Amino acid sequence: xxRHTQLLHPQRPPAALRPAATVLLLRDSAxxxxxxxxxxxxxxxxxxxxxxxxxVFPGGGVDAADAQAGGQSTxxxxxxxxxxxxxxxxxxxxxEELGVLLARRADGAHLGxxxxxxLDRKAPFAAQCAAHGLTLDGAEVFVxxxxxxxxxxxxxxxxxFLVARMPEGQEPVADESEQxxxxxxxxxxxxxxHAAGDFFIIFPTIRTLERLQAYAxxxxxxxxxxxxxxxxxxxxxxxxxxxxxxxxxxxxEPPFGELALTSxxxxxxxxxDWQHDHAVALLKNVQRLTAPNPGFxxxxxxxxxxxxxxxxxxxxxxxxxxxxxxxxxLWRAAGGDIRAIVCTHSHPDHSPGxxxxxxxxxxxxxxxxxxxxxxxxxxxREHSRFAPERTLADGERLTLQATDxxxxxxxxxxxxxxxxxxxxxxxxxxxxxxxxxxxxxxxxTVIDPPDGNMAxxxxxxxxxxxxxxxxxxxxxxxxxGYVLGDLxxxxxxxxxxxxxxxxxxxxxxxxxxxxxxxKVARAMTALPQGTAxxxxxxxxxxxxxxxWPVARRSLLAHVERIQSLGGFNL
Numbered sequence: 001x002x003r004h005t006q007l008l009h010p011q012r013p014p015a016a017l018r019p020a021a022t023v024l025l026l027r028d029s030a031x032x033x034x035x036x037x038x039x040x041x042x043x044x045x046x047x048x049x050x051x052x053x054x055x056v057f058p059g060g061g062v063d064a065a066d067a068q069a070g071g072q073s074t075x076x077x078x079x080x081x082x083x084x085x086x087x088x089x090x091x092x093x094x095x096e097e098l099g100v101l102l103a104r105r106a107d108g109a110h111l112g113x114x115x116x117x118x119l120d121r122k123a124p125f126a127a128q129c130a131a132h133g134l135t136l137d138g139a140e141v142f143v144x145x146x147x148x149x150x151x152x153x154x155x156x157x158x159x160x161f162l163v164a165r166m167p168e169g170q171e172p173v174a175d176e177s178e179q180x181x182x183x184x185x186x187x188x189x190x191x192x193x194h195a196a197g198d199f200f201i202i203f204p205t206i207r208t209l210e211r212l213q214a215y216a217x218x219x220x221x222x223x224x225x226x227x228x229x230x231x232x233x234x235x236x237x238x239x240x241x242x243x244x245x246x247x248x249x250x251x252x253e254p255p256f257g258e259l260a261l262t263s264x265x266x267x268x269x270x271x272x273d274w275q276h277d278h279a280v281a282l283l284k285n286v287q288r289l290t291a292p293n294p295g296f297x298x299x300x301x302x303x304x305x306x307x308x309x310x311x312x313x314x315x316x317x318x319x320x321x322x323x324x325x326x327x328x329x330l331w332r333a334a335g336g337d338i339r340a341i342v343c344t345h346s347h348p349d350h351s352p353g354x355x356x357x358x359x360x361x362x363x364x365x366x367x368x369x370x371x372x373x374x375x376x377x378x379x380x381r382e383h384s385r386f387a388p389e390r391t392l393a394d395g396e397r398l399t400l401q402a403t404d405x406x407x408x409x410x411x412x413x414x415x416x417x418x419x420x421x422x423x424x425x426x427x428x429x430x431x432x433x434x435x436x437x438x439x440x441x442x443x444x445t446v447i448d449p450p451d452g453n454m455a456x457x458x459x460x461x462x463x464x465x466x467x468x469x470x471x472x473x474x475x476x477x478x479x480x481g482y483v484l485g486d487l488x489x490x491x492x493x494x495x496x497x498x499x500x501x502x503x504x505x506x507x508x509x510x511x512x513x514x515x516x517x518x519k520v521a522r523a524m525t526a527l528p529q530g531t532a533x534x535x536x537x538x539x540x541x542x543x544x545x546x547x548w549p550v551a552r553r554s555l556l557a558h559v560e561r562i563q564s565l566g567g568f569n570l
Contacts, residue, residue, distance in 0.1 A: 001431045001472045001488070002261070006283040012265045014151040014492055020159040022059030023090035024144065024208070025100060026218045027166045027184065037215055038186055040172055042098065042179040050155050051202050055190070058097045058179065059159065062089040069126040073138035078229040083160070087141035090162045092125045098182055099173040102137040102164055103129055110167040121175065140164055142225035145211075147204045148236035148495055150248065151266025158494070161208055163225060165218050187213035203237060203248045236495040238263070242272045251486065254442045257501060258282070258483035261475050272482070274300040276326070279333035282483065283430065285309050285408055289330050291320035293349055297550070299442060299480040302349045305434060306334050307410060307427060311402035313339040315410060316369075317425060317434050318479055319353035327353050331360045338366070340398060342410070343373040344436030344479065345422040346386030372398075374414065374421035379451040384419070392423065410434075413467065417457025418445045424464065431473045433464065433502060439509060441481030446550055447557035454517075454557035455564060461510045468503035476502050516540075520558040521567060532556055 004011065025040040041055045066089040067081075073091075075084055094100045101116050111134075119128060129136060141164045149156035172182035185193075187209040193199030194206065201209070211232070215221045224232065235250045238259035246268055249256045255272050262270040262282055271280070274294075279287040287306040294301045302321065308314035314334040319341055320326060330353075331338065338361050343351035354371045362368045373388040380386075394414040401407045411426040418437045425434040437445050438460060447454050467473060475485035486501025487493045497504035516539065523538035524530070532552050539558075540551040 001474060002264075002283065003430055006285050006430055007264065008262060008281055008284060009265070009267050009269060012267075014266055015154055015156045017148065017156050017158040019062040019086075020060060020157040021062055021086040021089040021093065021162060022057045022159055023094055023141065023162045023164055024057050024212070025094065025098075025166045025172075026163060026221060028218050029186070034186075035216070036186055037212065037218055037221065038184045039190075039209075039212065040098070040100075040166065040182060041185055041190065042172075042174055042182045045178055045180065048178070050157075054200050054202050054205070055183075056179075056201070056205060057161070058094045058100075059090060060093040060097070060178075061157075062086060063092075065124070065126055066092060069136065070138075072126055072130060072134075073136035074140070076139045076226075076229065079139065080229075083143055083229070084138050086143070086160050087138040087162060088126075088136055090141060090164075091136050091138070095119075095125065096121045097175050097179045099175075100167065100170055101134075102141065102167060103134040104137060106133055106135075110169060112169045113171045113173070116170065117173070137164070142222055143229070143231050144221070144225055145208055146231035146234040146495075147208075148234075150203075150237050150239060151492075152239055152268050160231065161204070163221055165222070204235075207235070207250060234495045236493070238266065239268045240270045240272045241268065247272060251495060254482050257441070257475060257485040257505075260486045260501070261483050264487055276301060278329065279306065282477070285312075285430070286427070286432065286477070287333055288477070289326070289333055291323055291326045291349070291353075293321050293323065297446070298349055299440075301480075303477070303479050303481075304330050304353075305477060306330070307434075308334075308337075308339070308400045308408055309402070309406070310335055310337070311404065312400035312406060312408055313337040315339055315398060315400060315408075316341045316357065318342070318344055318350045318436065319357045321349050322352040322356055324356065327356045327360065331357060336361065336364050336366055338369045339400060340369050341371045342392070342398070342425065343371070343386060343388065344424065344434070344438075345373070345419040346376045346380055346384045347419060347437065348383050350436070350479065351386045374423055377420035377451060379420055381451065384451070386421070394423075397428075398425075411471075413463065415460035415464065416453060417460045418447060418452055420451050420453070420456075422460075426467060426471055426473065428471055431471055431475070431502075433467070433473050433476045435464075435476050436479045438464070439476050439484065439506065440478045441476075441484050443480070444509070444512065444554075446553055448553040449557050449560055452553070452557055454513075454554075454561040457557075458510060458513060458561075461506055461513075465503050465506045465510075468500060468506065472500075473502045474500055476505060516554075517558045517562065520555055521562055524559070524562070524567075532559070535559075 067085040091102045144163045145161040237248045239248045276292040279289040289304045290301040305317040306314045371389045392412045396412045398410040409428045413424045415424045484505045486496045489496040519539040523535040
């Protein structure tokens with residue numbers, strides 16, 4: 001758990017959340033040439049306090065009366081009290097804003113548009129429905145998503161995005177006060193119009209439409225929501241700066257963890273553009289400098305990390321390739337005060353820069369920092385040889401300490417799998433895991449036998465997951481890509497996974513690896529006399545063909561593990 005003293009920006013409490021509900025009224029397209037789902041959207045008033053002028057789905061705040069109206073509504077057996085209250089709020093709002101009424105007469109029929117026009121949209125809703133003998137259609141309203149307004153905004157809502165089928169015989173009539181210009185639109189068309197600049201929609205609406213466009217019919221949407229009767233996804237996005245503009249991201253998107261680490265209270269201050277010419281501060285005691293070696297295998301480049309501060313000195317993790325300009329920038333970012341250089345493993349984009357960095361320190365009259373790590377095993381390829389000046393022991397601690405008592409402690413963890421001599425480091429005081437190439441953001445690690453071993457890799461993942469609990473690790477700092485993870489679940493961070501963001505990432509990664517291994521096993525079963533080239537076409541059919549040569553390496557690692565478990569004798 002990150003120390004408050006190491007945060008880059010002053011803490012601030014986010015605005016309180018207000019309960020609300022939004023409903024996506026859906027219908028199947030009548031255009032047989034373009035079948036699919038259409039959703040009802042309206043334009044908000046230009047003077048609205050929230051998202052003025054945006055095209056939205058009808059909705060609004062949840063009232064106390066909505067919870068009291070449960071007895072006037074139908075209800076699914078699996079529908080919680082909360083979801084029923086939210087459904088009733090959405091039914092009320094769609095009536096008040098658009099004259100759409102999800103309620104039935106005693107004979108089971110919906111009212112028509114003319115009959116609804118005779119009702120008073122401003123009168124108490126539940127009492128008016130009761131007076132006309134109407135039963136609310138709560139059982140026919142399902143939860144699609146759960147959105148929590150971004151932390152940076154002054155008005156915040158805790159709002160389910162609900163879905164319901166548009167009643168036949170009704171037409172939307174906007175109240176011309178809060179909502180204007182109701183329109184039926186396909187999700188893909190709404191997104192295209194927004195991209196063209198003539199249909200403004202905000203981030204949660206965009207992401208919801210993106211998911212909605214995957215469904216072929218209204219019934220398919222309702223069926224998906226009915227499976228567990230819980231939101232298909234929950235999100236409280238975070239925002240940073242990318243190419244000079246605000247850029248918002250959901251929990252599963254690569255920049256999210258980095259924003260959670262650098263701006264936990266939602267300040268839009270962190271730049272997400274990859275930097276090769278200067279170090280990026282992630283905390284007061286952690287900087288990242290990305291080497292200028294972007295590519296197919298390295299992503300934006302190799303991340304070199306500086307742990308420490310001017311009072312304690314610094315430890316460098318992964319100096320990267322022997323690229324003179326990068327090494328000098330790394331040395332300057334540390335103010336020349338480097339106490340040790342640690343290489344997570346011997347691959348050529350991680351360790352070769354160590355001697356040059358060490359030489360810069362000694363040339364400037366500083367004490368010579370030791371080059372630390374684990375030596376290459378005999379299984380390492382020729383271009384991946386590495387011999388540290390001192391071999392680190394599993395469980396060893398490297399400590400930096402200032403005279404005022406400030407301490408930064410790195411725990412060494414041997415994690416074979418990607419390479420036999422791979423290690424990770426845990427910054428114990430701040431709950432950070434420096435994962436080298438064992439865990440990446442945006443791609444999966446290549447396991448390349450014989451130095452790579454899938455069984456060892458999965459065992460190492462289990463060990464790291466256990467360390468997440470023991471050391472309250474919330475964030476993973478990989479050698480390639482943005483920071484992974486999230487703050488732990490709290491009232492101010494309700495969308496976080498219960499087990500913590502770092503452990504959740506590891507759990508997801510292991511599940512992905514095992515799912516891939518199951519596909520490899522099925523490919524081997526389907527083609528028992530096949531070759532690795534044959535199996536990769538089946539096991540990696542969801543991966544672009546241009547990546548198959550690299551995927552083939554990890555496939556062989558899976559085959560090796562399957563055989564070791566007695567699955568096949570080929």
